[in-house]
Amino acid sequence: xxxxxxxxxxxxxxxxxxxxxxxxxxxxxxxxxxxxxxxxxxxxxxxxxxxxxxxxxxxxxxxxxxxxxxxxxxxxxxxxxxxxxxxxxxxxxxxxxxxxxxxxxxxxxxxxxxxxxxxxxxxxxxxxxxxxxxxxxxxxxxxxxxxxxxxxxxxxxxxxxxxxxxxxxxxxxxxxxxxxxxxxxxxxxxxxxxxxxxxxxxxxxxxxxxxxxxxxxxxxxxxxxxxxxxx
Amino acid sequence: xxxxxxxxxxxxxxxxxxxxxxxxxxxxxxxxxxxxxxxxxxxxxxxxxxxxxxxxxxxxxxxxxxxxxxxxxxxxxxxxxxxxxxxxxxxxxxxxxxxxxxxxxxxxxxxxxxxxxxxxxxxxxxxxxxxxxxxxxxxxxxxxxxxxxxxxxxxxxxxxxxxxxxxxxxxxxxxxxxxxxxxxxxxxxxxxxxxxxxxxxxxxxxxxxxxxxxxxxxxxxxxxxxxxxxx
Numbered sequence: 001x002x003x004x005x006x007x008x009x010x011x012x013x014x015x016x017x018x019x020x021x022x023x024x025x026x027x028x029x030x031x032x033x034x035x036x037x038x039x040x041x042x043x044x045x046x047x048x049x050x051x052x053x054x055x056x057x058x059x060x061x062x063x064x065x066x067x068x069x070x071x072x073x074x075x076x077x078x079x080x081x082x083x084x085x086x087x088x089x090x091x092x093x094x095x096x097x098x099x100x101x102x103x104x105x106x107x108x109x110x111x112x113x114x115x116x117x118x119x120x121x122x123x124x125x126x127x128x129x130x131x132x133x134x135x136x137x138x139x140x141x142x143x144x145x146x147x148x149x150x151x152x153x154x155x156x157x158x159x160x161x162x163x164x165x166x167x168x169x170x171x172x173x174x175x176x177x178x179x180x181x182x183x184x185x186x187x188x189x190x191x192x193x194x195x196x197x198x199x200x201x202x203x204x205x206x207x208x209x210x211x212x213x214x215x216x217x218x219x220x221x222x223x224x225x226x227x228x229x230x231x
Numbered sequence: 232x233x234x235x236x237x238x239x240x241x242x243x244x245x246x247x248x249x250x251x252x253x254x255x256x257x258x259x260x261x262x263x264x265x266x267x268x269x270x271x272x273x274x275x276x277x278x279x280x281x282x283x284x285x286x287x288x289x290x291x292x293x294x295x296x297x298x299x300x301x302x303x304x305x306x307x308x309x310x311x312x313x314x315x316x317x318x319x320x321x322x323x324x325x326x327x328x329x330x331x332x333x334x335x336x337x338x339x340x341x342x343x344x345x346x347x348x349x350x351x352x353x354x355x356x357x358x359x360x361x362x363x364x365x366x367x368x369x370x371x372x373x374x375x376x377x378x379x380x381x382x383x384x385x386x387x388x389x390x391x392x393x394x395x396x397x398x399x400x401x402x403x404x405x406x407x408x409x410x411x412x413x414x415x416x417x418x419x420x421x422x423x424x425x426x427x428x429x430x431x432x433x434x435x436x437x438x439x440x441x442x443x444x445x446x447x448x449x450x451x452x453x454x455x456x457x458x459x460x461x462x
Contacts, residue, residue: 067341098340098341102378110298113300114329146373146376146377154367154370
């Protein structure tokens with residue numbers, strides 16, 4: 001269990017899981033997808049975070065705009081805005097990207113296989129984001145089986161492990177975990193609108209706001225932006 | 232069970248399964264991946280076949296060269312040549328593309344979801360290609376579970392079906408099936424080298440040669456090439 005790859009979007013959850021992996025595995029590589037997301041700025045910020053903590057970082061390009069069906073990859077869809085988290089409802093919102101995590105985990109497994117790495121770490125959590133089917137434990141377990149059946153791992157002793165250590169934590173609990181591990185969130189972006197300054201209207205901004213309120217601290221991203229005169 | 236998407240590379244198996252789908256489903260769409268394969272010519276030939284039989288055809292771009300680890304996507308690896316099929320051995324050859332079918336099925340499911348189509352048809356067969364882990368029944372079943380758990384299908388009544396009707400057929404039996412359905416194989420390519428004229432040295436050419444020998448007919452591709460003065 002010494003080498004690992006972390007699915008790293010640069011958001012709060014994956015930044016935390018990156019620090020968790022560093023405290024757990026001997027070797028950690030970060031993997032970010034430049035998938036045609038409208039908030040593509042997260043890719044360069046993820047790169048900045050990886051450089052700051054000096055871990056190898058791979059960026060894979062993937063054009064999910066060809067598939068469409070989501071307001072995150074197709075700007076013809078308006079990005080939904082909410083006043084409160086309760087307004088989001090119970091159905092997957094238009095920011096659901098069809099089977100995004102399935103595609104990313106499949107590509108992560110392929111890349112991991114070329115590296116001889118069998119641990120893939122995800123920051124998925126369902127407590128605060130129950131609307132996205134591709135973050136649930138049932139999905140992660142099924143995907144692990146598919147990867148183990150469809151790669152050379154099926155023929156050798158090495159077996160893939162997909163780990164989602166935060167799947168049942170609230171976002172505020174994830175942040176506390178990260179702070180205890182020394183995580184720096186000042187470059188971590190969440191806003192779907194794709195600006196460094198949070199729009200505070202998309203569901204991702206609202207979730208982030210609520211989490212920092214629960215933690216009882218000011219969001220380090222806002223602290224940095226203020227310091228830099230951007231807020 | 233009326234609408235379907237066929238994973239269509241343009242090879243013998245997927246050409247046959249396309250005809251099978253046309254005989255089985257009310258609506259058929261073909262899906263081809265331009266994934267950085269060295270035999271990329273198969274994409275334009277697949278397009279030609281789809282046009283000839285007048286079915287909607289989607290081509291998704293995907294750069295598996297970024298992941299590497301295969302002589303099909305990385306020309307730094309030499310393409311293995313064999314004298315006989317027995318020389319191939321029992322291990323996955325360098326033409327294995329890490330988790331290729333997992334990645335393709337994940338993207339196919341995403342696209343299918345945007346179309347409201349729940350049947351994905353694959354021409355996988357393991358009898359003649361036991362070296363590729365991502366064509367086996369165990370993999371297909373696990374992948375179907377992952378797709379059903381990780382898409383909106385998990386929340387609705389619609390459920391994805393991954394169908395591999397030829398998984399236990401020999402390639403010659405697949406061809407016979409196709410011929411009985413009126414399949415035209417004259418534009419179907421198999422050669423890994425990526426030329427229209429088969430190299431007759433790669434494993435894919437050897438398998439195709441053997442299959443047509445078993446069927447007892449001359450390969451329609453060669454018949455066409457001769458007619459066009461290319462052979």
